Structures are given as C-alpha cells and as structure tokens.
Amino acid sequence: MMAKLVIGTVSPATSVQDAGRFGAQRYGLTQSGAMDALALACANTLVGNSPFTAAIEVGPLGGTFTARGGALRVALSGALRQASVGARALPLNESVLLADGESLTLTPARTGSFTYLALEGGVQGEPVFGSLSVNMRSGLGSPYPRPLQAGDEINVTDAQVLVHERKLELPTTSEQPIRVVMGPQDDEFGQTTELFLTSDWTLSAASDRMGFRLEGPVIKHNGGHNIVSDGTVSGSIQIPGNGQPLVLMPDRGTTGGYPKIATVIGPDLGRLAQTQVGKKLRFKAITIAEAHAEARRYAKFLASLPSLLRETRGSAFNLDALQSANVAGTAVSAMDSTTWQPLRANDLTTP
Amino acid sequence: MAGQALSSPRILLSGDAALTVEFSTKIDPEANRRVLALDRAIAESNVAGIRETVPTYRSLLVHYDPVIADYDGIRQKILELAKRPAPEIPPGRRWRIPVVYGGEYGIDLEDVARAHDMTPDDVVRRHIGGDYCVVMLGFMPGWAYLTGLDPLLATPRRQNPRTFTPPGTISIGGVQAGVQCLAAPSGWHLLGRTPARTYDIHRQPIFMLEPADMVNFYAIPESEFADMSRAAEAGELVAEQVT
Numbered sequence: 361m362m363a364k365l366v367i368g369t370v371s372p373a374t375s376v377q378d379a380g381r382f383g384a385q386r387y388g389l390t391q392s393g394a395m396d397a398l399a400l401a402c403a404n405t406l407v408g409n410s411p412f413t414a415a416i417e418v419g420p421l422g423g424t425f426t427a428r429g430g431a432l433r434v435a436l437s438g439a440l441r442q443a444s445v446g447a448r449a450l451p452l453n454e455s456v457l458l459a460d461g462e463s464l465t466l467t468p469a470r471t472g473s474f475t476y477l478a479l480e481g482g483v484q485g486e487p488v489f490g491s492l493s494v495n496m497r498s499g500l501g502s503p504y505p506r507p508l509q510a511g512d513e514i515n516v517t518d519a520q521v522l523v524h525e526r527k528l529e530l531p532t533t534s535e536q537p538i539r540v541v542m543g544p545q546d547d548e549f550g551q552t553t554e555l556f557l558t559s560d561w562t563l564s565a566a567s568d569r570m571g572f573r574l575e576g577p578v579i580k581h582n583g584g585h586n587i588v589s590d591g592t593v594s595g596s597i598q599i600p601g602n603g604q605p606l607v608l609m610p611d612r613g614t615t616g617g618y619p620k621i622a623t624v625i626g627p628d629l630g631r632l633a634q635t636q637v638g639k640k641l642r643f644k645a646i647t648i649a650e651a652h653a654e655a656r657r658y659a660k661f662l663a664s665l666p667s668l669l670r671e672t673r674g675s676a677f678n679l680d681a682l683q684s685a686n687v688a689g690t691a692v693s694a695m696d697s698t699t700w701q702p703l704r705a706n707d708l709t710t711p
Numbered sequence: 712m713a714g715q716a717l718s719s720p721r722i723l724l725s726g727d728a729a730l731t732v733e734f735s736t737k738i739d740p741e742a743n744r745r746v747l748a749l750d751r752a753i754a755e756s757n758v759a760g761i762r763e764t765v766p767t768y769r770s771l772l773v774h775y776d777p778v779i780a781d782y783d784g785i786r787q788k789i790l791e792l793a794k795r796p797a798p799e800i801p802p803g804r805r806w807r808i809p810v811v812y813g814g815e816y817g818i819d820l821e822d823v824a825r826a827h828d829m830t831p832d833d834v835v836r837r838h839i840g841g842d843y844c845v846v847m848l849g850f851m852p853g854w855a856y857l858t859g860l861d862p863l864l865a866t867p868r869r870q871n872p873r874t875f876t877p878p879g880t881i882s883i884g885g886v887q888a889g890v891q892c893l894a895a896p897s898g899w900h901l902l903g904r905t906p907a908r909t910y911d912i913h914r915q916p917i918f919m920l921e922p923a924d925m926v927n928f929y930a931i932p933e934s935e936f937a938d939m940s941r942a943a944e945a946g947e948l949v950a951e952q953v954t
Contacts, residue, residue, distance in 0.1 A: 385774070386765045387910070387918040388852045488912055497893060498852050500912065544723030544731045588738055589849065589856070591765035591772025593729045615767055615849030623726030626777070648782065651727035655777035711850040711889065711897060 363430030365416075365479060367512040368463065373419025373569070375494035375507040376483050376514070379412035384489055385614045391594060392493035392500070393610045395474050395569065396630035398662070399438030402528055403478035405665040406435035406455045413482040414492040416508070418475045420636075422466040425477065427458040432516055433480035433523070434458055439472030439634060454527040454672060455480075472634035481517030495611055524671040537644035538628045540597065541651050545587065545619035549599070552579045556621055560640045561605065567637065569611040571598075574641075578603035581619060589617040589711070595624035595632075597643075607632065617711070625651045627658035717745070720770075720793050722786055727777050732789055735769040738858070738886070742769040743846050747922055748797030749789070758788050766922055767847045768856070803845070803924035805953040808890065809931040809939060810881050810903040812838075816933070817881070817903035823866055835930060837861040838881075838902055843888055843926040848918070853892025853910025855920045860888045872898035879904040881928065890926070906939035907950040914946045927953075 377400065380393020394400040394417055401411035409415075416425075422441060425434075435455040436443055443450040443466050450456050450464065452475075458464060469475060485492040485502030494501030504512055546553055561574040585601040592598075596608040598618040607624060608616070622643065624632055635641055646654070723731040732749060735742035750766045753773070760780025765772040775785055812835045813820040824831045843859035865886045876882070876897040882889050884899035891897070892910040905928075909919045920926070931939070943949045 382774075383763055384852075384918075385763055386848065386922075388849045388854050390851065497895070498910075499893070541724050541726050544725050544733075588736065588768050589847070590731060590733075590767045590770045591725075591729075591849070593725050593772070593774070595726050613850040614765060615847065620725070623724070623729075625727045627727075648724055648727070652777045652782060655727045659778045711854060711856070711884070711895075711899065 362484070362515050362517065363432050363460070364428045365432060365514045365516055366426045366428050367508050367510055367514070368424030368426060369510060370423035370508050370512075371419035371421030371468075372507060373417075373421070374423060375417055375496075376414050376485070376501060376503070377417040377493045378414040378491050380493050380610055381489040381491040381495075381500070385591070388614050389489065390495050390498055390612065390614060391610055392491065392495040392569075394476065394493075394630075395610060395633035396438050396472075396476070398630045398658075399474065399634075400476045400478075401662055401665060402437035402453060402530065403435050403476040404482075405669065406437070406453065406526055406528055407433050407478050407480040408523070409478060409480065409482050411662060411665065413478070414485065415479065415483065416477040416514070418466055418477055420469045420473045422468050424463050424465045426463040427460055428513075430460055432458045433520070434464065435478050436466075436475055437478070437528070438475040439469035441469045441475055442467040451527075453530060455525045457525070469636070471636070473636055474633060479514070479516045480520070484515040484517070493610075497611075526669045527672050528665065529668050529670055533631065533634075537642040538632050539625050539646050539651070539654070540595075540622040540643050541625060541648055542622045542645050543620070544590075544623075546621050548581055548583065548587070548619040549579060549621055550582050553621065555579060556605070557643055557645055560642060562640050563635045563637050564604075565637045569609055571609055571612060572607040572632065572635070574605040574607065576604070579605065579621065585619065586617055587619050589615045592616045592620070593623060595626065595629050596620045597622045597624065609633065613711075615711075625654060627654050717794055717796065719790055720745070720749075722789065723770075725772065729772055729774045730786070730789075731770050731772050732793065733770040734793075738768050738846075740858070744800055745793070745797050746771050747800050748795075749793050750922075751800075752792040752795065753789070756788070756792060758785060760785060765849070767849065800923050803921055805925040805927070806920070807927050807929055807951040807953055808881075808905050808907055809935075809949065810905050810928045811933050811936050812903040812930055814933070816936070817901050819882075819900040820902050823864070823883070823900050823902065826866060827863060829863075834864060834902065837864050838883075838888070839928050839930060841888065841928070843928075845920050845922055845924040845926060847922060848920065851891075851893055851895055853890075853908070853918065853920075854895070855890045855909060855926070857888040857890065857926060858886075860886055862886065866900050868898040869900070872896055876901060877904060879906060879908070881905055890920070904936070905950070906936055906943050907948065908943050911943075911946065914948075919948060919950065 564573040762774040843857040882899035
C-alpha cells in the first residue's frame with residue numbers, strides 16, 4: 361500500500377523540486393530544480409535517498425503536511441524554521457517517522473528562505489526529461505505541474521519502520537561574500553565593474569525562482585543595455601537598463617538579451633538562494649582556476665554527506681530540541697515572512 | 712571560403728560550469744552558420760565533460776561538468792573545432808504555419824500598420840510574404856526566433872513589455888519575427904495567433920522547430936481557429952511540413 365503526504369496550508373512558493381531538467385535547454389526548456397541543491401541533498405541523505413531525489417521545496421512562509429494511509433519518514437534541511445508534530449518539535453537535519461494521520465507544521469523561515477522536506481523513497485511522479493521539478497510556465501512538474509496547493513496529495517513509498525533515525529552533523533554555513541567569475545560580458549561595464557564588487561547589495565522583494573533582483577548603486581553600461589540574446593546559466597548576473605543586477609535562478613529563461621557582468625559559481629548559488637528579502641550581500645571575484653577547485657571541493661563534500669550521518673538515540677523529538685526550537689520559533693520576523701512576492705511587471709525578463 | 716583561415720571565436724567565461732563561444736556581437740548569418748557548425752561538430756566529437764550546448768544567433772553556450780572536465784582541454788578542443796571550415800548547413804525542414812491575423816488575435820496589427828503608414832492588410836501581406844529561418848530557440852520552450860522579416864515591418868520593441876501574451880502568439884520585435892507557444896511576458900508586437908503548438912510535452916516530436924528550419928505563415932479565418940486548436944490539443948502538428 362502506498363502512503364500519501366496530504367498538503368494542508370502551504371506557502372505560495374512551495375513546489376516539488378529535484379536536480380532539474382537538463383539536455384533540452386537548446387529548445388528553451390528551462391532547467392528548474394532546487395534553489396539550494398546542497399540542502400536538498402542533505403534532506404535526502406537523512407532519509408536514505410540519493411541526493412537529488414525529488415522533495416518538497418518549502419517557500420519562506422511554511423505550511424502543514426499530513427501523513428495518510430501509512431507512516432512516512434521525513435527530514436528537513438535548509439532554511440531554519442520551527443517544525444512541529446503536535447507538541448513535539450522536529451529539529452533541522454534529523455529524520456523522523458510521521459505516523460499515519462500525524463501532521464507536520466512548519467512556521468515561516470527564520471533564517472534563509474527555502475527548506476527541503478524529503479520523504480523516504482521520494483516523491484512519486486512521472487519524470488519529464490529526467491525530472492519531476494515544477495516549472496509552472498512550461499506546464500511541467502509532477503505529480504502537479506504547478507506549485508503545491510491545499511488538498512494536493514503526494515504518493516510516497518511506505519517508510520521502513522525498523523531503521524534508526526539519523527541526524528547530519530554539518531559544518532556551519534559560510535558568511536563569506538558570494539563568489540563570482542567575471543564575465544561573459546564584463547567588458548561592457550569598464551569602471552563600474554569595481555563598484556559591483558565593492559558595494560553592498562540588498563535583495564529586493566521582487567525576486568522569485570526565475571531571478572533575484574538586487575538593489576544598490578547603479579551599474580552603468582559602456583554602451584547600450586541590449587545585446588543580441590545569448591545563452592544564460594543559473595547564476596548569470598544580468599544588468600538591465602536600470603543598472604540594478606538580476607541574478608538568474610533555476611527557473612530562468614534559457615537565453616537573455618541583457619549583458620551579464622559576472623556569474624555566481626555553482627557551489628555558492630544555494631547560499632545566495634537562502635538570502636532573505638531585505639538582507640545585504642556582497643560579491644567577490646575569483647579566478648576560473650579557483651572556481652574549478654571550489655567546484656571539485658563542493659562535489660567531494662556532497663559525496664561525503666552519508667559519512668556525516670549519526671544515529672540519534674530513540675526519537676528525534678527529545679526535550680532539549682523541543683525547548684530550543686520553541687524559543688527559536690518566537691523570533692520569526694513578520695517582516696521577512698510577508699515581503700516575499702513574485703516579480704513585478706517591470707522587472708520581468710522578456711525576449 | 713575554402714582554404715581561407717577562419718577567425719577564432721572569443722571564449723568568454725560563464726561561471727564555473729559553462730563557457731560562451733562568441734563568433735560575433737551582432738545578428739550575422741555567417742556567425743550563425745558557424746555557431747550551428749560548431750554545435751554539430753561538438754555533438755559529433757563527443758568531448759568528455761560537455762553536458763549540453765545552446766546555440767544562439769551569434770554564440771554557442773557550452774555547459775560542462777567542472778569536476779570531470781579538463782577545462783583547458785575543452786577550450787583547446789572547441790577552438791580547434793571552430794577553426795575547421797564550416798560545412799554548409801543543409802537547409803532544415805520547411806513549415807507552413809497557420810495564423811489568424813488582427814482583431815483580438817493580433818491586438819497590435821493596427822498600431823504596427825499606423826507606425827509604418829500602411830494598411831493592416833499590407834502588414835499581413837508583408838508578414839506572409841517573408842521567408843523565415845529559425846535562428847534560435849530560447850527564452851522558454853517553443854519560442855522560435857526568426858530572421859527574414861520584411862525590413863519595412865521592423866518595429867522597435869514596446870517601451871513597456873506586457874506581462875501576458877497568449878499562447879500561440881505570432882509577433883515581431885525589432886527586425887525579428889517570433890513564434891511563441893506558451894503564454895509569456897513580451898515586449899514584441901502581436902500580429903496574430905496560431906493554433907499550432909511548437910512545444911507539446913505529450914506529443915512526439917515534443918519540439919516542432921529546430922534551428923535552420925524554414926518557416927512561412929499563411930492566413931486562416933477566425934472560424935477555423937477553434938477546430939485547429941482542438942486538433943493541436945489532441946496532438947496533431949496542425950502546421951504543415953512542406954519539405
């Protein structure tokens with residue numbers, strides 16, 4: 361018999377995501393996939409899945425999720441928020457069994473924006489180009505080709521009951537600037553390239569899975585702000601006419617017509633994705649050799665995740681965890697949780 | 712062309728996992744030909760670590776795996792392949808795409824006509840008269856960028872892009888013409904709509920158009936749109952493949 365996870369209330373920016381969809385970007389097929397791939401991998405590792413199995417990417421506002429028809433093993437990684445089952449608290453980066461009928465409640469994110477809810481056995485669905493990732497504009501994603509809504513049901517394989525719960529011991533997240541490789545069109549900017557690298561940037565509320573808009577000093581183009589459209593990657597930093605950077609995220613258009621001053625390196629994209637609206641960030645330029653060394657280090661770290669697992673004694677819901685999480689929960693900022701909104705009309709990237 | 716050394720493209724960094732091979736900064740048929748030739752050459756030579764390529768008007772984006780790829784090796788290989796004289800790209804298939812022009816189907820037709828001191832019929836005639844080539848697919852699934860627009864129809868993009876343009880929109884932007892499949896934001900001018908779907912995940916082929924395909928448009932009356940849309944929804948191509 362197959363158990364289900366039933367969606368109760370849900371944050372608008374919540375959807376099923378995995379590593380994304382590759383191989384058809386030449387046809388305009390958007391890549392999609394988790395905003396914070398490392399957090400996705402951590403959550404999956406905790407429940408015994410391969411790192412990029414499809415899971416639920418929970419947006420900044422939280423939600424409730426109920427097990428029906430069987431027990432489900434779940435784990436949360438990514439943005440910190442209060443998570444509870446009844447009166448019990450579920451810490452980040454620990455697995456837990458959700459009994460038939462039990463509900464998991466997530467409050468708005470306290471630090472970061474996206475939390476990954478992984479399910480043992482993974483979300484069941486029909487992959488397209490190898491992925492269940494939701495991209496609503498392309499009508500893709502499974503089991504629903506859109507963000508999750510109240511009442512949605514996700515089929516999950518039944519949890520193996522005779523498994524110890526586990527936790528992941530992760531190093532603390534870096535607070536260093538977001539690292540970029542300059543280019544491909546940094547020569548369109550000249551003097552103001554320096555301004556880009558030395559300024560504080562504030563994440564605008566006009567940000568979503570397509571792009572993160574940054575506010576700060578105006579980056580001026582040497583010439584016009586239109587180039588003949590060329591290919592983009594996740595992490596491309598476009599500078600449109602108003603001189604305010606737009607970092608392209610996984611739901612980006614595959615091509616774009618604004619010059620790209622720099623590109624966020626893959627290993628730092630998740631950290632950028634977890635920046636909260638209104639928070640400041642900085643960029644730091646590194647060489648391509650340094651970027652490749654970092655990519656290899658990151659891949660090694662991903663591969664080492666299973667070795668960081670520790671068995672937890674008994675239930676993940678111990679009293680200490682409950683108390684610390686409850687204290688943390690009261691600190692949720694109403695400001696952070698209500699400023700998240702889709703891109704405005706004028707911010708849209710168009711062909 | 713034969714025997715003449717080809718200029719090397721510029722290799723531009725696009726982060727730690729992609730590079731851009733730039734043949735020109737302008738819309739240039741020769742650059743596009745070399746982009747497509749390099750795209751084909753890379754596909755045939757099976758370079759270790761290359762994940763996928765995205766051909767555009769004047770550059771080729773190459774996604775690679777920075778963990779397994781030897782970056783200098785990939786760079787050298789690409790430059791070497793780009794130096795080979797580009798074989799003539801055989802013309803692609805030729806499609807006839809049905810369009811309902813004007814009215815609620817093409818809300819900018821009259822404005823475009825006014826801007827060029829023409830009648831709406833003149834605009835439609837000139838749009839139908841164009842022999843278009845698919846130079847790239849991008850932005851979103853099924854969006855085809857076409858060259859071959861009658862220069863007299865060239866119209867700068869709208870100052871304020873629309874947040875919504877309907878599925879099947881046939882539009883022009885600057886010197887380009889476009890076919891779009893899905894609802895999308897756009898700053899282009901809407902001349903009409905086609906019931907044909909250039910992208911349908913439930914159909915084989917999923918993507919109707921390929922780079923280098925040729926496209927002609929023909930007008931259909933509004934009364935045929937609903938029937939053809941139903942056929943398209945059922946998985947028919949609706950557009951005619953001529954060659």
